[in-house]
Amino acid sequence: MQSFTFAPLAHIPSFEDGFNACLAIIEQHHSFCIVTHVNSDGDSLGSQLGFTHLLRQLGKTVHLVNPSHVPDNFHYLEGSKEIRVFDADRDTALLTGVEVIFVLDGNSPARMRGMEEAIMRSPAVKAVIDHHQAPVEFAAAYAIDTEACSTAELIYRFVAYLEERDGKTYCTPSLAEALYTGIMTDTGNFRFPRTTADVHRIIARLIEIGVEPYAVFDNVFNQNPMNRALLLGRTLSTMQTFHDGRLCLMLVSQAMMRETGTNIDHIEGFVEQTLGLQGVKMGAIVVELPDEIKMSLRSKGTIPVNTIAAHFGGGGHTNAAGCRTSTMSFAEAQATIVRLAKEYV
Ligand SMILES: [Mn+2]
The missing domain is CATH 3.90.1640.10 (inorganic pyrophosphatase (n-terminal core))
Structure with missing residues (x-):
């Protein structure tokens, strides 16, 4: 192609x-x-x-x-x-x-x-x-x-x-x-x-x-299958904060999706959970897909998550953006977001 x-x-x-x-x-x-x-x-x-x-x-x-x-x-x-x-x-x-x-x-x-x-x-x-x-x-x-x-x-x-x-x-x-x-x-x-x-x-x-x-x-929102709820539970348990609690990161691995019988569609909306945590100014979810890593970013106020997404070739809005990488590993993508966020949160 x-x-x-x-x-x-x-x-x-x-x-x-x-x-x-x-x-x-x-x-x-x-x-x-x-x-x-x-x-x-x-x-x-x-x-x-x-x-x-x-x-x-x-x-x-x-x-x-x-x-x-x-x-x-x-x-x-x-x-x-x-x-x-x-x-x-x-x-x-x-x-x-x-x-x-x-x-x-x-x-x-x-x-x-x-x-x-x-x-x-x-x-x-x-x-x-x-x-x-x-x-x-x-x-x-x-x-x-x-x-x-x-x-x-x-x-x-x-x-x-x-x-x-x-x-x-x-x-x-x-x-x-x-x-x-x-x-x-x-x-x-x-x-x-x-x-x-x-x-x-x-x-x-x-x-x-x-x-x-x-x-x-x-x-739109009240039709969740049970396996999505199970994946959400597992995803919430991956929550970590960085930069004095101002950045919240959640992860979804291939294994988590395989074990719950879910796919990328089921993750829609999960990232919003990050901003519900007290003190968090920016949230991200990093999703491991078969051939790439997908990231969704959210923020409050003027923190420009689209600028962070642009680093990976993605984009979006100031408070909501997304990006993908097929060159970084799951762990590298997580570490890169944490590093890039430091300047903004
Ligand atoms: Mn739109």
Whole structure:
């Protein structure tokens, strides 16, 4: 497989310019493929499906292809069963044949791990809607607002704008539920710093349209299989603190996953436990996978965990970031995080 390198985007347009550029692309084309990042989460799926429901009401043809499968707890989202897991032999022609590829909740083809080549070789117009920092050069349009709580919030702006322009309602119950899911999960259930009054006004509208907050929460978070609970127990027992209790580290080894019959999907959300410990300013979970080490980082205040993630070639936000390494051992990755964190905590 060819490997691609991407230059940082030299000029990041204002959100308004990027928004208008995306609107023009929507207007001018008929067939779309919407893709999102590897290891699907509530915001990637919620924004992908919310945007799909919008584009279809505008008469567009929409295909959905992701680099990884939809976790079971998001199957309640309407349209989720249409999402294909990318298969190069089957889906390269689809990506090549559509007029537009929209990349949501990610700003580099590298985030669509395994799909980079198909995306880059496709003659389709590429466009990005995202709220992460450090986009790379590959698309014709970028609607990026790093102040937004979620990509779902940005999709809502398209919905609201088009409703105003066309004088009709596009925010159907299915669309509302998709965007609610994205906002709820990416704000950590409405508690992270970007949970603004404007976000709550959007949520108010989504509830008015018919979203049931408890039902969504129940679908996403109350469906844990027993083996996940057992893995969480084992993971909590690995908790260690460093730097006078300001850094908390948790570990998940291959053996722990094997013994509990779990996989990477089951670890979603574990890292949040680190910040619950008194005095902790930064938390990390280091996960040993068969061919690489995956790390998720969280912080309070101004500690820039995305800077630490960038050391490993990853990224994210100030308070939530992630990265992977296939060159360091499990132990080396842990030691490196502890060492890098010292400067910030
Ligand atoms: Mn997001």
